[in-house]
Amino acid sequence: MTDQPNNWQRRTFMRQSFLTIPAISAVASVPLSAWAQDDTPPLSEYYPRFFEPQEWAFILAATDRLIPADDNGPGAIAAHVPVFIDQELAGDYGNASDWYMDGPFLSDLPAEFGYQLPHTPAAVYRLGIKATHVYCQRQYGTSFAALDKAQQITVLEALEAGEIDFNALGVADLPSQSFFAFLLQNTKEGFFADPIYGGNRHMAGWKLLGFPGARANFLEWVDQYDRPYPLGPVSLKGLQNR
Amino acid sequence: MTTTKPGVDAVIIGLGWTGSIMGMELTDAGLDVLALERGEDRTKEDFLYPKPADELKYGVRLSMMQRPRQATVTIRRNQNEMAAPQRHWTTFHPGNGVGGAGAHWTGVLYRATPTELSMKRFADETFEPGFLPDNMNIQDYGVTYEELEPHYDFFEKVAGLSGQAGNVQGALIEGGNPFEGPRQNPFPLPPLPRTLTDTLFTDATRKLGWHPYPYPSANVSEAWTNPYGMQLGPCNFCGYCSNYGCLNYSKASPQTCVLDALKRRDNFSYRTQCEVTRIVKSDDGQTVKGVLYTDGDGNEIFQPARLVILAAFPINSVRLLLLSEVGKPYDPVSNTGVVGRNFTYQLTGSVDMYFKRHRFNPFINAGGSGQVIDDFSPDTFDTARHGFIGGAYIYTTQGPSGAIGGVKVPPGSPSWGSEWKANAKAHYGHHMMLGSTGSNMAYRDVYLDLDPTYRDPNGDPLLRMTYDWKENDLKMTQFMGDRMRDIVGELKPDYHTESIKRVGDHFDPSHYQSTHLTGGAIMGTDPNTSVVNRYLQHWDAHNLFVLGASAFPQNMQHNPTGTVAALTYWSAKHIRERYLENPGPLMSAQG
Numbered sequence: 001m002t003d004q005p006n007n008w009q010r011r012t013f014m015r016q017s018f019l020t021i022p023a024i025s026a027v028a029s030v031p032l033s034a035w036a037q038d039d040t041p042p043l044s045e046y047y048p049r050f051f052e053p054q055e056w057a058f059i060l061a062a063t064d065r066l067i068p069a070d071d072n073g074p075g076a077i078a079a080h081v082p083v084f085i086d087q088e089l090a091g092d093y094g095n096a097s098d099w100y101m102d103g104p105f106l107s108d109l110p111a112e113f114g115y116q117l118p119h120t121p122a123a124v125y126r127l128g129i130k131a132t133h134v135y136c137q138r139q140y141g142t143s144f145a146a147l148d149k150a151q152q153i154t155v156l157e158a159l160e161a162g163e164i165d166f167n168a169l170g171v172a173d174l175p176s177q178s179f180f181a182f183l184l185q186n187t188k189e190g191f192f193a194d195p196i197y198g199g200n201r202h203m204a205g206w207k208l209l210g211f212p213g214a215r216a217n218f219l220e221w222v223d224q225y226d227r228p229y230p231l232g233p234v235s236l237k238g239l240q241n242r
Numbered sequence: 243m244t245t246t247k248p249g250v251d252a253v254i255i256g257l258g259w260t261g262s263i264m265g266m267e268l269t270d271a272g273l274d275v276l277a278l279e280r281g282e283d284r285t286k287e288d289f290l291y292p293k294p295a296d297e298l299k300y301g302v303r304l305s306m307m308q309r310p311r312q313a314t315v316t317i318r319r320n321q322n323e324m325a326a327p328q329r330h331w332t333t334f335h336p337g338n339g340v341g342g343a344g345a346h347w348t349g350v351l352y353r354a355t356p357t358e359l360s361m362k363r364f365a366d367e368t369f370e371p372g373f374l375p376d377n378m379n380i381q382d383y384g385v386t387y388e389e390l391e392p393h394y395d396f397f398e399k400v401a402g403l404s405g406q407a408g409n410v411q412g413a414l415i416e417g418g419n420p421f422e423g424p425r426q427n428p429f430p431l432p433p434l435p436r437t438l439t440d441t442l443f444t445d446a447t448r449k450l451g452w453h454p455y456p457y458p459s460a461n462v463s464e465a466w467t468n469p470y471g472m473q474l475g476p477c478n479f480c481g482y483c484s485n486y487g488c489l490n491y492s493k494a495s496p497q498t499c500v501l502d503a504l505k506r507r508d509n510f511s512y513r514t515q516c517e518v519t520r521i522v523k524s525d526d527g528q529t530v531k532g533v534l535y536t537d538g539d540g541n542e543i544f545q546p547a548r549l550v551i552l553a554a555f556p557i558n559s560v561r562l563l564l565l566s567e568v569g570k571p572y573d574p575v576s577n578t579g580v581v582g583r584n585f586t587y588q589l590t591g592s593v594d595m596y597f598k599r600h601r602f603n604p605f606i607n608a609g610g611s612g613q614v615i616d617d618f619s620p621d622t623f624d625t626a627r628h629g630f631i632g633g634a635y636i637y638t639t640q641g642p643s644g645a646i647g648g649v650k651v652p653p654g655s656p657s658w659g660s661e662w663k664a665n666a667k668a669h670y671g672h673h674m675m676l677g678s679t680g681s682n683m684a685y686r687d688v689y690l691d692l693d694p695t696y697r698d699p700n701g702d703p704l705l706r707m708t709y710d711w712k713e714n715d716l717k718m719t720q721f722m723g724d725r726m727r728d729i730v731g732e733l734k735p736d737y738h739t740e741s742i743k744r745v746g747d748h749f750d751p752s753h754y755q756s757t758h759l760t761g762g763a764i765m766g767t768d769p770n771t772s773v774v775n776r777y778l779q780h781w782d783a784h785n786l787f788v789l790g791a792s793a794f795p796q797n798m799q800h801n802p803t804g805t806v807a808a809l810t811y812w813s814a815k816h817i818r819e820r821y822l823e824n825p826g827p828l829m830s831a832q833g
């Protein structure tokens with residue numbers, strides 16, 4: 001487990017990150033005041049609870065490819081999806097604390113039987129990132145995070161298609177497509193779940209869709225057919241992004 | 243060491259819909275009633291805004307459900323396969339905690355049709371001998387629609403049912419469901435307001451000559467005070483409904499409709515985090531004498547009771563009967579025994595349509611809002627011509643409601659990267675669904691028993707489901723697929739995708755189907771083919787009553803809870819009026 005930064009380090013970090021982020025927020029289409037209450041620290045200041053530094057570098061790069069920032073708005077990095085994944089894996093979800101995890105594990109059953117691997121989600125990431133790392137070292141002589149974007153996409157596509165044989169890379173009982181499925185599912189969860197879980201920062205995912213978050217009160221809108229809903233999202237904590 | 247608690251008149255296992263209702267009835271009769279609930283306590287305060295508006299917690303991580311670690315179900319498709327456990331829920335979402343699945347259900351509240359309760363009689367009258375497959379075990383409920391009608395009527399008032407009646411005392415009413423059984427009263431409340439999907443569906447199905455009507459909804463349309471003095475307020479289409487507790491006192495649930503009234507009674511008490519592990523038989527061989535349970539601190543306790551009410555949801559109730567060795571377990575090879583026999587589920591299908599020209603605002607929805615046709619019910623058309631017995635209702639409802647589960651992109655397009663993101667943005671809110679929810683017949687080789695391999699933390703075997711889709715039911719589903727394509731043809735979306743099972747497909751538990759698990763401890767009039775008699779009284783132990791959809795001999799097209807509740811009131815009436823005065827079997831076997 002990584003130690004939390006002390007206050008002094010924290011302040012230094014904050015000053016640095018303010019310095020290194022120039023005018024980006026002024027360019028953003030949404031006025032800063034709209035999320036002024038959102039005091040979550042920037043990603044550069046986040047100390048992962050679950051991921052080791054090399055794993056963290058993988059997660060930052062991979063989620064950035066899965067949901068990139070582009071003309072349609074912020075992506076996984078600006079939305080702090082890696083923070084979401086880290087916190088989920090450090091908690092009950094990562095430990096499969098609600099799941100039935102007694103053996104025997106019939107790992108080679110057809111997919112219809114649902115999840116049958118012997119790993120918790122946390123272990124899936126630990127093993128999957130490790131195997132992907134070995135693969136990138138053998139294939140490209142460097143880590144996933146150090147590859148260029150096109151190469152990263154090629155590796156992710158190979159994971160998704162189950163074309164990378166983790167077994168041959170020293171990781172048993174984990175098809176690469178299963179690892180990828182967790183990564184993609186959790187990335188999307190981190191983009192669209194309430195910001196209370198660390199991702200969907202500034203409700204970027206909800207803004208993309210036009211989803212109003214926790215507003216949860218629409219009676220007078222039921223019969224307004226074919227009209228865009230006019231109000232921006234609110235979060236469980238009452239944050240707004242107009 | 244087992245501690246013995248002071249005895250009670252009645253112990254109820256599980257405090258969901260049926261346990262709460264039976265609690266009201268038996269305390270009304272003056273009994274001292276104790277409910278034991280495995281999960282945690284849950285009150286309406288747990289659902290105050292904005293708590294439920296949390297898709298990750300409730301919609302994705304399923305935090306209101308039974309924890310598979312506590313007890314899950316193993317599944318195989320046939321007797322030659324090894325069953326594998328549901329390690330986390332995919333195919334159904336059983337409840338846990340006070341309120342049971344009733345705290346997070348959707349609130350579509352139906353009656354059975356008169357035919358569905360007497361399916362065997364209907365089949366004998368309708369089909370040529372030899373038409374139905376040999377291994378199909380259709381049976382009658384042993385109770386008729388006329389007998390249940392007053393109990394449906396009462397529960398609909400308890401739940402503030404909103405909608406449009408189609409048949410009041412034999413008079414058909416335009417805009418309601420003309421194929422429903424006659425009801426003595428109109429619905430307590432008018433239908434919910436209509437969404438865009440409702441309007442499109444209604445227009446299309448009318449053009450096709452069918453009879454659309456509003457989903458009967460226990461998400462109430464107006465303020466309502468029920469017969470227990472509990473108050474419900476109008477649903478605001480919050481969009482966090484199915485799988486969520488209601489943030490608005492609008493969805494009928496044990497919490498909003500029954501429990502506050504029940505908890506005020508001095509002769510009612512309940513204990514949470516108390517998991518019943520056995521029903522204990524008496525030495526006389528004709529009754530049970532109480533239950534064994536484990537409390538939250540891990541103590542084992544014997545709770546003596548004169549009356550035992552098993553109200554634990556079908557899969558849990560059947561498992562408890564098997565673990566307790568009450569009733570003879572079903573053996574599919576010799577076709578003998580009853581516990582676990584006639585397990586059934588629900589046959590569903592769906593179509594998703596994309597309309598560039600429409601904007602549905604799918605987050606504006608209520609679980610029970612929607613429009614339906616019953617034109618293709620088991621007895622409304624010539625199913626024999628199409629090679630099957632059974633039927634389905636076809637419906638639409640606005641949604642999907644969440645953001646995580648709400649993103650849809652064109653088939654064949656990437657599931658990540660910039661193109662996915664552009665599609666997610668452009669397509670969100672432009673989709674409309676059609677669904678079919680259909681009957682499931684019972685079969686000799688579809689059943690429940692105890693798993694030989696997998697165990698729960700107490701060391702007790704898990705329940706094993708041997709379940710597959712059969713040709714008859716798949717033909718029915720394909721037929722409904724064709725009817726949904728007719729609707730697609732009217733509505734002319736830009737494109738549509740289908741999820742419709744075909745003959746030859748096998749049960750796929752990796753996807754959600756429904757939580758309408760039925761049968762396994764079925765009711766009837768013959769102890770050789772049923773676990774409980776027509777009053778839900780166990781044939782082998784007259785002071786044990788088994789409530790819930792486990793009593794259904796085969797599953798109907800409509801959602802189960804209306805019938806589950808009506809059967810509970812029906813059973814309670816006979817306990818109160820006859821059993822308490824003269825404890826013993828309420829009927830003799832009618833082979």
Ligand SMILES: Cc1cc2nc3c(=O)[nH]c(=O)nc-3n(C[C@H](O)[C@H](O)[C@H](O)COP(=O)(O)OP(=O)(O)OC[C@H]3O[C@@H](n4cnc5c(N)ncnc54)[C@H](O)[C@@H]3O)c2cc1C
Pocket residue numbers: 255256257258259260261278279280281335336337338339340341342343344345346347348349350351352484485516517518519553554555556558559562757758789790791801802803804806
């Ligand atoms: C997501 C979802 C949507 C649904 N939508 C609909 C719908 O629209 N319409 C419809 O008709 N039906 C619907 N249902 C089904 C409906 O919820 C059930 O039919 C209804 O709740 C059944 O009532 P019950 O009393 O049998 O079981 P429950 O309400 O589930 O109550 C059973 C209780 O028993 C407890 N229990 C179990 N085992 C033990 C034990 N060993 N010891 C102590 N306690 C125990 C459980 O924790 C639970 O609280 C839905 C279900 C789900 C999950």
Ligand code: SF4
Pocket residue numbers: 460461462476477478479480481482483484486487488489490491492493607608609
């Ligand atoms: S949609 Fe209506 S009934 Fe359902 S949870 Fe929201 S307010 Fe309650």
